[in-house]
Amino acid sequence: MIEKDSSKSGGKGAPHGDLGEVGFHMKLSFLLPEQRAAYDRDGYLLLNGFLAPDEIRRTQDGIARVCAARGSMTKDADGFNLEKVGGDSFNAEAAAKEAGVFRKIQGAVFHVPEVLEVFTSPKMVKCMQDVMGTGVYLHSSKVMFKPANGGAAKPWHQDAAYWRNYEPNQVTVWLALDDATEANGCIWAVPGSHRLGLIPHVARELQVEESRIDMSKAVAVPVKPGGLLIFHSLVLHMSKKNLSDKNRCAIICDYDCSPNPCIDARLKPPAFAHPALRADGVWPLAAA
Numbered sequence: 001m002i003e004k005d006s007s008k009s010g011g012k013g014a015p016h017g018d019l020g021e022v023g024f025h026m027k028l029s030f031l032l033p034e035q036r037a038a039y040d041r042d043g044y045l046l047l048n049g050f051l052a053p054d055e056i057r058r059t060q061d062g063i064a065r066v067c068a069a070r071g072s073m074t075k076d077a078d079g080f081n082l083e084k085v086g087g088d089s090f091n092a093e094a095a096a097k098e099a100g101v102f103r104k105i106q107g108a109v110f111h112v113p114e115v116l117e118v119f120t121s122p123k124m125v126k127c128m129q130d131v132m133g134t135g136v137y138l139h140s141s142k143v144m145f146k147p148a149n150g151g152a153a154k155p156w157h158q159d160a161a162y163w164r165n166y167e168p169n170q171v172t173v174w175l176a177l178d179d180a181t182e183a184n185g186c187i188w189a190v191p192g193s194h195r196l197g198l199i200p201h202v203a204r205e206l207q208v209e210e211s212r213i214d215m216s217k218a219v220a221v222p223v224k225p226g227g228l229l230i231f232h233s234l235v236l237h238m239s240k241k242n243l244s245d246k247n248r249c250a251i252i253c254d255y256d257c258s259p260n261p262c263i264d265a266r267l268k269p270p271a272f273a274h275p276a277l278r279a280d281g282v283w284p285l286a287a288a
């Protein structure tokens with residue numbers, strides 16, 4: 001673990017979300033000061049090597065086990081969304097490409113114990129405390145598959161557009177389980193776009209029209225297996241269709257600075273329990 005006190009003034013750092021100043025004055029317990037500064041500057045941060053190979057394998061095995069149990073599914077249900085003919089992923093009624101070929105599992109922490117373990121692990125919570133500078137609350141989670149030979153694209157958007165009832169104070173963690181490359185549909189982002197505020201989104205996939213984006217600034221962000229891409233909920237990002245012969249799977253968790261209820265709570269199976277998840281749906285992982 002890296003222990004660094006970057007205090008310049010002795011004061012407490014500006015919380016994530018206060019974008020007035022690049023820099024920080026808080027005690028970091030996981031990130032290096034330059035990593036925290038890069039997050040403030042760009043709105044995102046790439047941390048390769050967050051999970052060890054055995055942790056990656058364990059998480060992959062957990063996901064494979066859960067998917068195998070649902071291998072005959074041909075209709076979206078319980079947060080399990082299938083890849084659709086024509087990439088029409090937002091249409092629950094569209095025909096599935098193939099039984100049991102999933103686009104995503106929303107509410108992944110409820111279905112896959114290994115994903116829950118990663119996203120509530122002490123190292124993840126420490127990392128989030130360094131990024132957010134506040135309390136850390138679990139907001140939502142998913143597995144995002146992008147199967148080889150046609151896994152659907154995700155158009156330009158800001159995650160905050162999905163959570164309009166909340167202040168845009170969330171941080172998304174995008175953790176690669178496969179090598180995410182330009183060929184198999186890694187994330188593209190616009191550095192600094194977290195400073196633009198919420199940009200209008202249009203139906204149907206809740207996306208930002210490309211005419212509103214300075215495309216000359218867009219960069220591909222390849223991530224090695226086990227690497228983390230951490231980004232502010234206002235960062236413009238997208239991923240292209242997977243035209244390669246390699247799968248691209250990532251697990252994603254959104255953390256909130258404020259004690260808002262976990263938005264996936266409706267997907268929680270009755271038998272699910274976690275000591276920190278409260279009856280009102282608020283899921284604190286670290287105190288403010």
Ligand SMILES: O=C(O)CCC(=O)C(=O)O
Pocket residue numbers: 144146154159185237238239250
């Ligand atoms: O994993 C991807 O390809 C995109 C995920 C994403 O941006 C989202 O679901 O909001």
